[in-house]
Amino acid sequence: MQDAVTTIMVDRTLDRSQGGERIRLIARNVFPFVVVGGIWEIIAWSGIFPRRLFPTLEEVAASFVQLTITGILPHHAIETLIRLLTGFALAGIFGVTIGVLMGRSRRAEDIFLPLVSIGAPIPGLAYAPLFLLWFGLGNISAVLLVGFVSAFPIIFNSWTGVKAVKEIWVRSAQAMGADDRRLFRHVILPGALPYILTGLRLGLAQAWRILVAVEMLAAVPWGLGWLIFGARKFLNTDAMLAGIVVIALIGLALEKFVFQKIENYTVVRWGMISS
Amino acid sequence: MVPIEIRDVSLIYDTPGGKVPGVKDVNLNIGASEFVCIVGPSGCGKSTLLNIVAGFLEPAAGEIRIGGKKVDGHGMDRGVVFQDFAQLFPWRTALGNVTFGLEMKGVPKDERERIAHEQLRLVKLDKFTGSYPHHLSGGMQQRVAIARALAYNPSVLLMDEPFAALDALTRDDMQRLLAEVWRETRKTVIYVTHNVSEAVYLADRVIVMTPHPGTVKAEIRIPLSRPRDPLSVEFLDFQKELLRHLGHETGTNEPTKTNGKADA
Amino acid sequence: MTEGGQRQRTLLRGTLSLLAAAAVYEAMARSGYFAPALLPTLPTVARTLVASVADGSIIEHAAFTLYRVMFGFALSVAVGLPLGILMARFSRVEHFFLPLVSALMPIPSFALVPLFMLWFGIGNLTTILIVFYAATFPMMFNTWSGVRSVNPLWLRAAGAMGADEHKLFWKVIIPGASPFIITGMRQAFLRSWIAVVGAEMIAASDWGLGWVIFDAKEFLNTDVMLASLVVIGLIGFMFERFIFGSLERMTVLRWGMMRAAKG
Numbered sequence A: 001m002q003d004a005v006t007t008i009m010v011d012r013t014l015d016r017s018q019g020g021e022r023i024r025l026i027a028r029n030v031f032p033f034v035v036v037g038g039i040w041e042i043i044a045w046s047g048i049f050p051r052r053l054f055p056t057l058e059e060v061a062a063s064f065v066q067l068t069i070t071g072i073l074p075h076h077a078i079e080t081l082i083r084l085l086t087g088f089a090l091a092g093i094f095g096v097t098i099g100v101l102m103g104r105s106r107r108a109e110d111i112f113l114p115l116v117s118i119g120a121p122i123p124g125l126a127y128a129p130l131f132l133l134w135f136g137l138g139n140i141s142a143v144l145l146v147g148f149v150s151a152f153p154i155i156f157n158s159w160t161g162v163k164a165v166k167e168i169w170v171r172s173a174q175a176m177g178a179d180d181r182r183l184f185r186h187v188i189l190p191g192a193l194p195y196i197l198t199g200l201r202l203g204l205a206q207a208w209r210i211l212v213a214v215e216m217l218a219a220v221p222w223g224l225g226w227l228i229f230g231a232r233k234f235l236n237t238d239a240m241l242a243g244i245v246v247i248a249l250i251g252l253a254l255e256k257f258v259f260q261k262i263e264n265y266t267v268v269r270w271g272m273i274s275s
Numbered sequence B: 001m002v003p004i005e006i007r008d009v010s011l012i013y014d015t016p017g018g019k020v021p022g023v024k025d026v027n028l029n030i031g032a033s034e035f036v037c038i039v040g041p042s043g044c045g046k047s048t049l050l051n052i053v054a055g056f057l058e059p060a061a062g063e064i065r066i067g068g069k070k071v072d073g074h075g076m077d078r079g080v081v082f083q084d085f086a087q088l089f090p091w092r093t094a095l096g097n098v099t100f101g102l103e104m105k106g107v108p109k110d111e112r113e114r115i116a117h118e119q120l121r122l123v124k125l126d127k128f129t130g131s132y133p134h135h136l137s138g139g140m141q142q143r144v145a146i147a148r149a150l151a152y153n154p155s156v157l158l159m160d161e162p163f164a165a166l167d168a169l170t171r172d173d174m175q176r177l178l179a180e181v182w183r184e185t186r187k188t189v190i191y192v193t194h195n196v197s198e199a200v201y202l203a204d205r206v207i208v209m210t211p212h213p214g215t216v217k218a219e220i221r222i223p224l225s226r227p228r229d230p231l232s233v234e235f236l237d238f239q240k241e242l243l244r245h246l247g248h249e250t251g252t253n254e255p256t257k258t259n260g261k262a263d264a
Numbered sequence C: 001m002t003e004g005g006q007r008q009r010t011l012l013r014g015t016l017s018l019l020a021a022a023a024v025y026e027a028m029a030r031s032g033y034f035a036p037a038l039l040p041t042l043p044t045v046a047r048t049l050v051a052s053v054a055d056g057s058i059i060e061h062a063a064f065t066l067y068r069v070m071f072g073f074a075l076s077v078a079v080g081l082p083l084g085i086l087m088a089r090f091s092r093v094e095h096f097f098l099p100l101v102s103a104l105m106p107i108p109s110f111a112l113v114p115l116f117m118l119w120f121g122i123g124n125l126t127t128i129l130i131v132f133y134a135a136t137f138p139m140m141f142n143t144w145s146g147v148r149s150v151n152p153l154w155l156r157a158a159g160a161m162g163a164d165e166h167k168l169f170w171k172v173i174i175p176g177a178s179p180f181i182i183t184g185m186r187q188a189f190l191r192s193w194i195a196v197v198g199a200e201m202i203a204a205s206d207w208g209l210g211w212v213i214f215d216a217k218e219f220l221n222t223d224v225m226l227a228s229l230v231v232i233g234l235i236g237f238m239f240e241r242f243i244f245g246s247l248e249r250m251t252v253l254r255w256g257m258m259r260a261a262k263g
Ligand SMILES: Nc1ncnc2c1ncn2[C@@H]1O[C@H](COP(=O)(O)OP(=O)(O)OP(=O)(O)O)[C@@H](O)[C@H]1O
Pocket: B013, B014, B015, B020, B021, B022, B023, B040, B041, B042, B043, B044, B045, B046, B047, B048, B049, B194, B212
């Protein structure tokens, strides 16, 4: 998902200097949405589908505003975000630790790699019923599952990253008197950081994709996934679409404000990846 | 500064294809503050020997003594500069790279930055202390690497073709700079090169190694006064002598192995 | 230590670690601390797997899942590939679709399942469309960046040798972009596979491996669940390894181009 965002951002910065260009650029980015919105309205008004199932954009917007000022939508969103961050934090801590261990020690690699390779190809959501059975309906299952599933890309990338640390960096540092502990902190970690960040980014994307579905299955009382799923029962398509909009916004914000910032501050500045 | 003794050193690499000798029965005595260049055909074991002295590889037989003390692993008495530009840490600025060794030693921040600035000035990079390596040219990066190796004041400097990937003009500059630095600091230096004129320009003594598996074939003293003039007759004579030892002129000792490389 | 010895040790340790994991599980299952319904022993799981293969039920479910995933995946290639190429070749197309795509991509496919259920009912159509939605973006994106990254030198060289637009397209652009296109297919399939299982669970029709797992939960048939997990993992792994692996070997690896796609 980052490529599209990046490209648009690059366009923007390139054009920032010329004032008139900028307006044209905004128009260019808005135009497709106007077209799609127009088509949506035509279908909605035409009555091909029942209005309840295919609400107009005004209805969706009204529902969005109403759900927001009553605090329902923010409540759902916050619960979802807390679950996301808890699960992702678990995945980050365990994933990076296991991955780095695998990269550093042959023994850890031999032990963990077969387990990880067997678990990884199974789609994460397929574990959901198992987790629900073992840990019950609700938050614990949801968070654990999100953590478990998003740990895989983090493990793989941290592992590769540590293995990709250049031997010459290690030797230089050793020649300058770095002991194992400082070698790890000052060389291995920063050297593997581009990969670790990629892993975290993939992990977060994965966590985000799966969390919405988990919330539907785990019968949690609040959460955007639950909002969408529950709205179906009462044919509240407008609320459902409002929920989907929030999901899109959060997904976009995670990518753009969290990871691009971290990358720009670290590996891009060091020239280890190009922006 | 300290002398280095290399006694009967051999090393064998264990590869999937079998055992490959790296170096064989190398004997060499290097005086304190001496600048020694090692030349030899590609693959003869120069880098291997240097890595043994640096403590990254353990010899199968023989031993190395630095200042009378037996080498056991890497240590801060030796500074190392590799050929690869990528040896600098990309996540640290030029200054951060140079302070690394001092940081490991536990030198306080102010003190180590003062020393690092001093070293960077010595290699004429005082304007680039805050730059990250990817914003520096290849030659500048190698100069940072030299400053980095000098900063924690090791008594021995080990250099493996540090300028081989530079263009000819930059390389000339760097050689001049290195000669100056050595005159000021008087460290014991082992310098591996393919380049005969570089060896004559820098060294007190040039060691010629045999083709693989390498051992010492000849030693040539270069008693020329410094700074040396690469166009003088004596300089060219030494160059010719070296080439002859490398089997380049007479064509007797496997000339193909050194062809092109020796005068690269 | 020699390389051969190292490899043997790796194999040994790997096997040991798998055996140990299995043993820990088995010990837990037999310890009596946990309900056998929640933690069936490995032999029970194996028996269930064999039985469901023998009576053909799991095969039938797998066939349904495969039908949905292949249909959706094929659709996504049919749409994503041309769209990616058009976007890379014509800036108007790019300017129109790029903003839309970057707005849609952060929406996980599962978020659309309830909506699609309302619109299209439960069953094949919803599942196929979810798979299509999940797989189209990686397909399109990789194609787009692949075509954009085709070395301009090749284009110029081919032009100098007299290739016209049509030939340029088929003989230079497509092969040049193929590492990315194959990567795109691979990612698209992976997403499809994830999407199909999830969609089958949430949309709960009567067939498909995802449904089996979810349905088994209602009756505490943990052994059925684990057996289906094994089948799901195996099918995904086989696609990844054999189909896409050999596709890669036949094309870009042979041309020594794989680095381009990875880097
Ligand atoms: N890591 C290694 N594993 C196995 N064999 C090696 C390894 N490194 C070097 N060798 C072998 O040891 C011999 C000496 O290698 P070395 O790198 O020391 O040569 P060199 O003189 O530095 O060559 P060059 O001038 O090309 O750098 C070579 O013949 C090579 O085959």
